[in-house]
Amino acid sequence: MVLGAKLMGGIRALLRKKQAEQEMDEELRGYIDAAAQEKMRSGMTPEQALRAARVEMGSTEAVKEEIRGAGWESVLENFWHDLRYGIRQLRRNPGFTAVAALTLALGIGANTAIFSVVDSVMLAPLPYSQPDRLVVVWESTPHFSHVWISYPNFRDWQRNAHSFRQIVAYASADSDLTNPGVPEHLKGELVSAGFFSTLGVSLPLGREFSTQEDRHGGAPAVIISHRLWRDRFAGSPAAIGKIVTIDGIGCAVVGVAPPGLHLGGDPDIYKPLGQGDALLLDNREIHPGILAIGRLGPGVTISQAQEEMNSIQKSLDRIYPDADRDLGTDVVPLKQEIVGNAGGTLMLLLGAVGLVLLIACANFVGLLLARSASRAREFAVRLALGASRARVVRQLLTESVLISLGGGGLGVLVAKWGVNPVLAAVPGDLPRSENIGVNIPVLMFALGVSIAVGLLFGLAPAIKSSKPMLEATLKEGSHGSTGSRHRAQSGLVIVQIALTLVLLVGAGLLFRTIRHLWDANPGFDEHNLIAFKVGLSPQLVKTPEDTRVACQQLMERIRKIPGVHAADFTNLVPLGGDDNLSPFWIGTHEATYSQSAPRINLYWTGPDYLQTMGIPLLQGRFLSPEDTTKSARVVVVDKAFADTYFPGKNPVGESMTIAYWGTVQIIGVVGHVRHWGLGIDPFSQYPPAYASFYQLPDRWVPAFYGYLTAMVRTPLALPAVMPAIKNVVYGADKDQPVYDVQTMEEIASRSMSPQRFPMILLGAFAGLALLLAAVGIYGVISYSVTQRVHEIGIRMALGADNYEILRLVIGHGLRLALFGVAIGVMGALILTRLLPSLTHLLYGVSPGDPLTFVAVSLLLCFVAGAACYIPARQAVKIDPMAALRYE
């Protein structure tokens, strides 16, 4: 009630300002008259009484000011006045305003850009209904905390797990579409029935797979993506029921997936998981790349679900000891799974860009201090006229917030236009990067940061300006207290240099890491090597024998292309991220259950693969075309395997048993290949081994042939040789798409993107910081020179030559720089050790690498010296006579 009355009173006062003014005048006049009347009654004359009454009241204007101040609306009016005055002041000094705003624009813009990435990748909720109820269920073994799940286990989970309202599974499975339209290779997913409803998304057309379709022998059905629907069926509802030829089989389209699903890439086609390869799905021991997603039931927490899954899996382990012994489960929120490691790197970058903002703010404070020094008289006058200090501080804060808001607005524009091109140029393999852009949360962030910067960093200069040192400033030609200002600016510069050093060290360490990774020998010759996949036509792969012949003939034709030196295919590509871990036992039989057996990373390749890749033969022989299903089973191992399992001996001729295949003979040893990454090999305990694809048992051929990659060694560039290759492929059958074409160098380079992405961004930030710090040093030294004109003049008059003056000025700057470098080095030494998101990226360099530290320190000192050069030259040009006269 009272609030409302107050509100109304204030609004009324604002609206009827003129009337309120007149009424106040009238009331005060009446007061004076009444007072005069009273005085006349005590005997004064009318003139005396009137004068006395006026004196008693004092300044009418002051009284009116007090009255105005009594209501809340005065705050608003003051603010409005401050705003207009501030804008006027800023416009009178466009140079200062522009530089200050630009400085902040750089800092705030970079922060906004990184925050927009953080928001899209880490903060924004997943595009499913109630996404925090969605979890991923992994299986775990004593060796690995997360492994793909086995389908029979999953079915048992579905039947028994009550923590989930629904639990479904999916796996990626690419397919070749040949009809209707142009043959195309499609990224696809195998999904259980109920997959889309578990996610909580509805299909714009058609329906999900039914449980009848989600099993062996179910009617061939597919769900197509929104894009495919638009492209091949013009978005028409008649698409439902149409037949499309997928991998040679006619499948009915039963539904269209909603756009923007973004789960594991952008699949174009969905097939029922239950219709997948029976060999892979029915075997409880096999974990064929399937993942489970569940929606927690109402009120169920993740830890409750975890407990239930633990007990379910324990009973499964008991019932099926051969397949499931020591198997466990791990329930993880879906978002955490999708974001993965990106979070750590993004936080590192956010911290780094925060440092850049601090450096920019240090320049901002310096500019404000310089500006307020030149406005000292203006403030002195205002204070003398009776303005309170708070009023002056409020005024200055308004101005600094105006500048920071302007800088923030510019920064938002920079972020808006800059983020996506930069991300395209520096592939970071960031998950959830489709929606990065300047949206509401990002704008709020920019606004908040701008206002905070304006207030926080404008406060100290504002308070300093409002100090009433009236006499000194009102007199002409005084220097005021410049000592403290110089100290403040010097301190700021030292901090700037320290922060810049930290950033440079981070970028430098990552740079050296990349150099080491590039120089690391991966075990094969990654140059002049091209990789691509072919979607073999279903006509050619009707039987396993046909498949083998098709692959062989294709390779032979490719080898005949002029410029091709060697070619063969493989199921795994080094540094490609895939694996095929197979349990094995030394000797001729399976000594233990498969979960506890060691593993090799088994490559199924053509006989020429090892030579094509340039992997050196150390002992024995390579695979050969004579190794077929009719000859003895053989395998080629690598040096790491030999050193681990046959130390000091020659393993050629020894036997080993590989799961699902049988006992094989080791016929050769080749050099070790870093399959998992150029840096520290985290899975070096699972060395590669090579077997001939032509020895793969018939029943496995259909499962493997779709995942073969052809490797071609040729000095020709991609555009020169691909047309010939495509001709060969189409010559065999025109319905065979060629896809995933890349050079081995590109693959190797992409394997380094966890380091390259932060390195490039950190490098950019460090460069920005260097620029800002250089500007800061220039400002301080330049100011110090103008303050010391007198002193320099005396020195020159006393015989100092140019070099001595230069040394004086540059020496001053270098001294500041050295201070900053010292502090920065200490800080960097601590930080680089403490940040796991940085240390786990490094390879070949220690966090305290002396070469990096020394190099960036020298760089920083050089830049500092260069920044002092112009003020130093101006110092040298000082005319001693004029300087001596200058007071």
Place this chain on the structure above:
Amino acid sequence: MNPRATELVQGTLDMLILKTLQLEPRHGYGIALRIEQISKGVFQVNPGSLFPAFRRLERQGWIKAEWRPTENHRRAKYYKLTERGRAQLKTETAEWTRQLAAITRIMEA
């Protein structure tokens, strides 16, 4: 001779203004005069404190202003106590009496 006029705390001034309006509405100078006379010159309220107080009390809804014509064809702004103002006065008087008694007890102890 009047002893040096004492400054009035804002809250106390508000209470005194309400009190002077208890019997009848008055205009600005009338209120100042009454306070000065009844307090025997101890409190001389200057307009710089008085008028802002009026605005405050008006905003709170404790007094209401109305213009009345005066003899010489001018008008004067008269303030009168509202119902809520009377209640507020009662509350403040009780509180003031309580505090005064407590201070007296302490000073005489």
